Amino acid sequence: MNPDRTARPAEPSSAIHLKGRTIPLAAGESVLEGLERAGIEAPSGCRAGTCCKCMLQGEDPPAMSQRSLRPTLRAQGFFLACQAYPIGTLELSSGEAPEPxxxxxxxxxxxxxxxxxxxxxxxxxxxxxxxxxxxxxxxxxxxxxxxxxxxxxxxxxxxxxxxxxxxxxxxxxxxxxxxxxxxxxxxxGQCFHVADDEQKRLLLVGAGTGLAPLLGIARDALEQGHKGSIKLVHGGLQPDRLYMRPQLSELAETWPNLEVEHCVLREATEQEHEGPLDQVAIRLAGSLENTRAFLCGDAEIVRLLQRSLFLAGISSAEMFADPFSPASP
Ligand SMILES: Cc1cc2nc3c(=O)[nH]c(=O)nc-3n(C[C@H](O)[C@H](O)[C@H](O)COP(=O)(O)OP(=O)(O)OC[C@H]3O[C@@H](n4cnc5c(N)ncnc54)[C@H](O)[C@@H]3O)c2cc1C
Missing domain, CATH: 2.40.30.10 (Translation factors)
Incomplete structure (x- = not known):
């Protein structure tokens, strides 16, 4: 039971809708309480919006129930059921895997x-x-x-x-x-651009085919009118591992706020920076103030980047990572 509920004004005809079933909510009743009253199993923990165990997904959930979540989760309609007091009917996602x-x-x-x-x-x-x-x-x-x-x-x-x-x-x-x-x-996945601050610096760092999500994120941010600087650093073992350079140069020529840099561990020419990807990326980024980082590719390299960027001053809330871990046998 939420301690605030006595103070909460009665909301007109609140309900949740899940898999064809409509569950009306009593005045001041949270989505979590409504599910439990209807006998629907719903995970829960602290009931104070902290542990996030009761996170669910729905269509346009109340903003209050999303405020402590990462922007990518908010953008996908995730919310905390213990903090959700919808007005009208809230459509809940069934949580089933999408069909092929x-x-x-x-x-x-x-x-x-x-x-x-x-x-x-x-x-x-x-x-x-x-x-x-x-x-x-x-x-x-x-x-x-x-x-x-x-x-x-x-x-x-x-x-x-x-x-x-x-x-x-x-x-x-x-x-x-x-x-x-x-x-x-x-x-x-949660590794995508959310247009919540168009001035934020975006630092995109990836190794090998980690370029794929970074290219998508950079193009998406630019097309959505991002104004802050976007620095994309693509790393590989040696120069011939870095691919699609003409397309990246063309993109950087089209968008003045996009810079693309290449980094290799060995055999650098004047086109690439040489050294460990995390150190090169931090050096090239300059200031990390008001920066959001996207880190993709080989799982070990992503972990190294997360650690180094955290120590360099980027909070984990501003880091979005997709480690390409091999499938389990
Ligand atoms: C979220 C996510 C996103 C991904 N995105 C991409 C992507 O955009 N592009 C891409 O190319 N891959 C990506 N991957 C990796 C991809 O899913 C596969 O793991 C990879 O293609 C290998 O699959 P496979 O069936 O060919 O090899 P498997 O049959 O799974 O593995 C064969 C053998 O190779 C080993 N192995 C697997 N992966 C590697 C590796 N990277 N290096 C060395 N040995 C390995 C395995 O342990 C196994 O012994 C992503 C993974 C994740 C989790």
Whole structure:
């Protein structure tokens, strides 16, 4: 029971709607209390908006029930059920995994010795935020995640897939041809741009195919009118591992607030900075004041970036990361 409820004015006809069932809420009753009264199992903990165990997803939840959540969660309709006192009917998400949909391969283009840029045309509606990821379904039933580099307005899903030696799904998708069908499921993930402060500096750092979500996030921010500086640092072992440089240069020429930098661990030419990606990124960023960071790619490198950027002054609330962890066997 919320301690404030006696002070809360009675709200007209509040209800929640879940899987075809409407549950009316009594005056001053939270969504969590309403679910429990209706006999619907709902996880909960502190009931004070702190532990977040009662987090649910819905359509336009009350702003008060979202205020302690990260902006990406707010943008996806997540809220704390113990803090939610809706006015009108709040539609709750069923929490079920999205159904797979068919896509048709538009192209598979080699952009580096081991990386293909794959364009998929969805045959059904597929709403996503650039930078989120989807699961590709292999005919064996295996699922692998790949990040989305394109914008919804592109009408195709752009993936950058690195072929892993003996890798089941990455090798298979590299060998697919134009016109073949691939099933996908999603989208998933919290690593995307939210236009809550157009002056914020954005620092995007990624290794290898970590470029895919970063490209999507950078383009999305620019298209949404972001005014603050956007610095994208793409890292790789050596220069030939850095791909799509012409496209990145073209993007940086089009948008004056976007800067693209390249970083390698060895054999740098005058086109790249040499050194560990975390140190180079921090040096190139200059000031980290009012900065939001997006970190993507190899899981170990992402962990290193998170640690180094935190120590350099970026709070964990302003860090959005997608570590590309291998699928469990
Ligand atoms: C959120 C998320 C987003 C991702 N986005 C992308 C993306 O945009 N582009 C992309 O290329 N990949 C991405 N990945 C990784 C991808 O999901 C697969 O793990 C990868 O393609 C390998 O799958 P596979 O079936 O080819 O290899 P598997 O059959 O799963 O593995 C074969 C062998 O290779 C090893 N292995 C797997 N991955 C690696 C690796 N990276 N380095 C060395 N050995 C490895 C495995 O441990 C295993 O021994 C992402 C992963 C996650 C979790």
């Amino acid at each position: 949909i068919d896509t048709v391969i538009q192209s598979v283009e080699a952009v580096a010795p081991d990386v293909a840029r794959i364009l998929l045309r969805p045959e059904d509606s597929f709403a996503f935020r650039p930078g989120q990821y989807l699961d590709v379904l292999h005919p064996s039933g295996a699922l692998r995640s790949y990040s989305i580099a394109s914008l919804p307005s592109d009408q195709v899903l752009e993936l950058h897939v690195r072929r892993i030696a003996n890798g089941l799904v990455s090798s298979w998708i590299h060998e697919q041809n134009e016109g073949q069908r691939v099933q996908i499921r999603g989208p998933f």
